[in-house]
Amino acid sequence: xxxxxxxxxxxxxxxxxxxxxxxxxxxxxxxxxxxxxxxxxxxxxxxxxxxxxxxxxxxxxxxxxxxxxxxxxxxxxxxxxxxxxxxxxxxxxxxxxxxxxxxxxxxxxxxxxxxxxxxxxxxxxxxxxxxxxxxxxxxxxxxxxxxxxxxxxxxxxxxxxxxxxxxxxxxxxxxxxxxxxxxxxxxxxxxxxxxxxxxxxxxxxxxxxxxxxxxxxxxxxxxxxxxxxxxxxxxxxxxxxxxxxxxxxxxxxxxxxxxxxxxxxxxxxxxxxxxxxxxxxxxxxxxxxxxxxxxxxxxxxxxxxxxxxxxxxxxxxxxxxxxxxxxxxxxxxxxxxxxxxxxxxxxxxxxxxxxxxxxxxxxxxxxxxxxxxx
Numbered sequence: 001x002x003x004x005x006x007x008x009x010x011x012x013x014x015x016x017x018x019x020x021x022x023x024x025x026x027x028x029x030x031x032x033x034x035x036x037x038x039x040x041x042x043x044x045x046x047x048x049x050x051x052x053x054x055x056x057x058x059x060x061x062x063x064x065x066x067x068x069x070x071x072x073x074x075x076x077x078x079x080x081x082x083x084x085x086x087x088x089x090x091x092x093x094x095x096x097x098x099x100x101x102x103x104x105x106x107x108x109x110x111x112x113x114x115x116x117x118x119x120x121x122x123x124x125x126x127x128x129x130x131x132x133x134x135x136x137x138x139x140x141x142x143x144x145x146x147x148x149x150x151x152x153x154x155x156x157x158x159x160x161x162x163x164x165x166x167x168x169x170x171x172x173x174x175x176x177x178x179x180x181x182x183x184x185x186x187x188x189x190x191x192x193x194x195x196x197x198x199x200x201x202x203x204x205x206x207x208x209x210x211x212x213x214x215x216x217x218x219x220x221x222x223x224x225x226x227x228x229x230x231x232x233x234x235x236x237x238x239x240x241x242x243x244x245x246x247x248x249x250x251x252x253x254x255x256x257x258x259x260x261x262x263x264x265x266x267x268x269x270x271x272x273x274x275x276x277x278x279x280x281x282x283x284x285x286x287x288x289x290x291x292x293x294x295x296x297x298x299x300x301x302x303x304x305x306x307x308x309x310x311x312x313x314x315x316x317x318x319x320x321x322x323x324x325x326x327x328x329x330x331x332x333x334x335x336x337x338x339x340x341x342x343x344x345x346x347x348x349x350x351x352x353x354x355x356x357x358x359x360x361x362x363x364x365x366x367x368x369x370x371x372x373x374x
Contacts, residue, residue, distance in 0.1 A: 007169045008108055009131040011070070014162040015101060017139035018077065019215075020236065021147075021155060022094055024229055027219035031087045034220060034344050038337040040091040041216045044098040045208050045333065048326040051102040062110025063170060069107055070167035073100035074160050081156040137240040140233035147229070197321075199364055200313070203305060204325025206358040209333045210298060213350035214239070214291075216337065221275075221348050222287070231284045238288040242295025247303055260304055264359040267297035272352040298355050305362055 027037045076097045083089045146155050222232050271293030274286050309318045336354070340347040 003169060003172065004111060005131060007066075007166050009135045010162065010169070011104065011108075011166045012132040013135035013139040014159050014166065015073075015104075015139075016136040017143050018097070018156070018159050020140040020229075020232060021143055021152065021159075022080070022090060022097075023215060024219045024223075024232060025084060025152060026087050026090055026094075028223050029085070029087050034341060034347070036087050036091055037216055037220065038341060040094050041212050042330070042333055042337060043091065043095040045212060045326075045330060046095070047099045047102045048208065049323075049330070051099060051106065054103075062107050065107035066104060066111055067167050067170050069100050069103040070163050070170065073097065073104070074163035074167065076100060077156060077160040077163060081153050081160065084153050084156065133240050133244055137237040140236050143233060144228070144230045199361065200309070200317075200321045201324045201328065203358060203361045204321050205328035205332060206325075206354055206361065207302065208326060208329040209336055210351050210354045210358065212329075212333045213336055213340075213347075213354060214294070216340070217347045217351065220344075224345075225283050225287075227284055231287070234284060235287045235291050239291040239295035242292040242297075243299030243302075245292075246296045246299030249300070258363065260300065261359045261363040264297040264301050265356050267293045267300075268352050268355045268359075271297070272349070275348050275352070294352060294355065297359070301355065301359055301362060308362075 023037065023040070026040055027033065076093060080090065080093045080097070083093060143155065146158065150158060218236060219232055222228075222235060271290040274290035274293065277286050309321070313321070336350050340350055
């Protein structure tokens with residue numbers, strides 16, 4: 001489990017840095033801008049539909065799949081390092097990179113479950129998640145300093161070496177195949193198809209649009225306000241800090257549905273007001289506080305959603321809700337980007353508004369589920 005924690009944390013560090021560098025390059029380079037970044041962001045979520053279905057049918061251990069996916073990601077990263085000046089090619093390359101990222105999301109989870117079978121790791125989940133979130137914040141913060149020394153092409157090549165390093169760390173003790181099902185399970189035939197409630201699917205369908213809208217608006221808005229890549233790293237880090245704070249608070253306070261929605265809405269509105277303040281010398285400070293409030297609201301909502309599904313639904317229903325939600329997220333994100341494109345100065349509104357909608361959608365799930373018991 002120690003090797004898993006170190007490897008997954010380093011991966012988040014390199015992946016978060018890569019995404020920030022590429023998004024900034026697409027948003028600010030000649031030939032880039034809103035629509036190139038919008039298309040790139042939208043394409044990056046397409047693999048969320050197919051990759052989980054493919055990886056579910058691969059008969060190898062999660063640890064081995066992690067190594068192979070890391071080698072694929074390193075190869076794409078190396079190719080990207082030669083194409084930094086061509087934004088169109090970067091958009092396409094970013095799509096292929098996300099195929100590897102989504103494969104890794106599945107493989108890390110599978111590897112964690114394999115480790116859990118062999119030892120008591122009740123502490124490992126919180127430690128790993130905290131380490132991963134910290135790595136996602138630290139990487140973008142260090143990126144501008146690294147670019148000053150080695151340049152944009154140099155940092156992408158350094159990240160390529162980083163992905164190879166994580167693959168090497170993950171290789172030790174790798175197992176070839178997962179444990180097959182028992183004869184009794186085979187004789188029982190396929191399990192009954194789960195039926196995920198529409199309200200649950202609708203709530204999961206808003207998770208990726210929130211993240212996609214934020215990833216789109218951040219480099220565009222920061223550059224429009226005259227700030228640079230350092231500001232992007234700081235503002236992005238405060239989103240993660242907000243998520244961490246929400247996790248600590250949520251672990252101690254069990255809030256009823258109405259109160260949770262009220263607090264999430266309040267945090268999101270405060271964040272929106274801060275972002276809308278006139279720009280000036282304190283622009284980075286207000287943007288950072290704004291994303292902190294957004295992260296706190298969104299983080300609390302996601303934690304509550306995970307707890308609710310674990311309590312009230314089995315894994316099959318949850319998996320179906322996530323899969324269908326991911327599928328529905330792409331047309332939602334398309335509409336958001338088209339509307340934002342018609343009013344680009346207001347592109348920042350989308351993630352704040354989507355969190356509020358998601359909050360009330362989740363409140364509807366809990367009220368509906370409670371009413372079924374009475």
